[in-house]
Amino acid sequence: MAARQRQPVKSVTRCIELLEFFAQESRVATVGEVAKRLRMPQSSTSMLLSSLATLGYLQQVPGTRAFAATVRVRLLGSFVQxxxxxxxxxxxxxxxxxxxxxxxxxxxxxxxxxxxxxxxxxxxxxxxxxxxxxxxxxxxxxxxxxxxxxxxxxxxxxxxxxxxxxxxxxxxxxxxxxxxxxxxxxxxxxxxxxxxxxxxxxxxxxxxxxxxxxxxxxxxxxxxxxxxxxxxxxxxxxxxxxxxxxxxx
Incomplete structure (x- = not known):
C-alpha cells in the first residue's frame, strides 16, 4: 500500500502562497485584497503579512494596511534561476x-x-x-x-x-x-x-x-x-x- 501523503502545515502553505502572490503580482496590495484573492481569513492574512514584513520579505506602506514585496522575495528565486x-x-x-x-x-x-x-x-x-x-x-x-x-x-x-x-x-x-x-x-x-x-x-x-x-x-x-x-x-x-x-x- 502506498504511503499516505502528509498534509502540509496550514500556516506554512499560507506563507508560501503569500510570497508567490507578491512575486507574481509585483505591486502593492492591501490585507483585504490578498485575503479575498487567496481565500484566507483576514485576521490570519494580516498576521502573516506583518510577520513576513518583520522578516524582511515584505514592506508595509506607511500609514496603511497595504504591503509590497521587497528584493528579498526576488532573491528567493535568483539562486535557482x-x-x-x-x-x-x-x-x-x-x-x-x-x-x-x-x-x-x-x-x-x-x-x-x-x-x-x-x-x-x-x-x-x-x-x-x-x-x-x-x-x-x-x-x-x-x-x-x-x-x-x-x-x-x-x-x-x-x-x-x-x-x-x-x-x-x-x-x-x-x-x-x-x-x-x-x-x-x-x-x-x-x-x-x-x-x-x-x-x-x-x-x-x-x-x-x-x-x-x-x-x-x-x-x-x-x-x-x-x-x-x-x-x-x-x-x-x-x-x-x-x-x-x-x-x-
Missing part, C-alpha cells in the same frame, strides 16, 4: 568576489534600528555565527547599517539613535555626537567601515547599491581580515562599487 538577469548577475558577481578575495560578501537592508543580512556568501575564515543570511545586527554598530543610515537626515538619524538606545539597553549605547561625526565621514567618503561584529579580527567595508524605485535601499559589503582591509581599502571600495553597478531594478 540564472535567467533572472538582474539579481542573478549580482549574485554571480558576489560569488566571483568571494572566490577572488576569500572574504565574506554581504547584501543588506535596513529595518528600523536593525540591519538585516539578506544574502551572505561566507568567506574562508567565517562561520555561521559570524555572518548568516537572514541575521540582524544593530544598525549603528556595523558598516552595512551605517552606510544606509547615512542617507537619512540628521534629524532622522538622531531619532533612530535615541530609539536604539531605548529599545536595545543590552547593546553598547550610541553617543549621538560621535555618531554624527562618523556619519559626516561616511557621507564625505561614500563608504563605511566597522569591525565584523561577532568576529573582531574581521573588518567590514560597505558601499550603497543603486536606488531602485519602490524597494528598500541596499548596501553591499566585503568582510576581510582587518589588516588586509586597511591596506587594500581603496581597491576594495572600487571593487564593491563596480559590482554594485551590475544591479539595475
Amino acid at each position: 540564472d535567467d533572472i538577469a538582474v539579481l542573478g548577475g549580482l549574485i554571480r558577481g558576489m560569488e566571483e568576489m568571494r572566490h577572488r578575495t576569500r572574504g565574506s560578501v554581504i547584501l543588506a537592508m535596513r529595518q528600523g534600528i536593525l540591519v538585516r543580512y539578506i544574502v551572505v556568501l561566507r568567506g574562508d575564515n567565517s562561520t555561521a555565527e559570524s555572518f548568516s543570511t537572514g541575521a540582524t545586527r544593530p544598525v549603528f554598530q556595523v558598516a552595512p547599517g551605517t552606510i544606509l543610515v547615512a542617507e537619512e537626515t540628521d534629524e532622522q538619524i538622531g531619532l533612530l539613535a535615541r530609539r536604539a538606545n531605548a529599545e536595545q539597553p543590552d547593546q553598547a549605547q550610541t553617543m549621538i555626537a560621535d555618531l554624527m561625526k562618523d556619519i559626516a565621514g561616511i557621507r564625505r567618503n561614500g563608504w563605511a567601515r566597522s569591525p565584523g561584529g561577532a568576529t573582531p579580527s574581521t573588518e567590514l567595508t560597505s558601499v550603497l547599491m543603486p536606488r531602485v524605485a519602490g524597494q528598500p535601499l541596499l548596501s553591499l559589503t566585503l568582510g576581510l581580515p582587518a589588516r588586509e582591509a586597511v591596506a587594500r581599502r581603496q581597491e576594495i571600495v572600487e571593487s564593491l562599487r563596480a559590482l554594485a553597478t551590475r544591479f539595475h531594478g
Whole structure:
C-alpha cells in the first residue's frame, strides 16, 4: 500500500502562497485584497503579512494596511534561476568576489534600528555565527547599517539613535555626537567601515547599491581580515562599487 501523503502545515502553505502572490503580482496590495484573492481569513492574512514584513520579505506602506514585496522575495528565486538577469548577475558577481578575495560578501537592508543580512556568501575564515543570511545586527554598530543610515537626515538619524538606545539597553549605547561625526565621514567618503561584529579580527567595508524605485535601499559589503582591509581599502571600495553597478531594478 502506498504511503499516505502528509498534509502540509496550514500556516506554512499560507506563507508560501503569500510570497508567490507578491512575486507574481509585483505591486502593492492591501490585507483585504490578498485575503479575498487567496481565500484566507483576514485576521490570519494580516498576521502573516506583518510577520513576513518583520522578516524582511515584505514592506508595509506607511500609514496603511497595504504591503509590497521587497528584493528579498526576488532573491528567493535568483539562486535557482540564472535567467533572472538582474539579481542573478549580482549574485554571480558576489560569488566571483568571494572566490577572488576569500572574504565574506554581504547584501543588506535596513529595518528600523536593525540591519538585516539578506544574502551572505561566507568567506574562508567565517562561520555561521559570524555572518548568516537572514541575521540582524544593530544598525549603528556595523558598516552595512551605517552606510544606509547615512542617507537619512540628521534629524532622522538622531531619532533612530535615541530609539536604539531605548529599545536595545543590552547593546553598547550610541553617543549621538560621535555618531554624527562618523556619519559626516561616511557621507564625505561614500563608504563605511566597522569591525565584523561577532568576529573582531574581521573588518567590514560597505558601499550603497543603486536606488531602485519602490524597494528598500541596499548596501553591499566585503568582510576581510582587518589588516588586509586597511591596506587594500581603496581597491576594495572600487571593487564593491563596480559590482554594485551590475544591479539595475
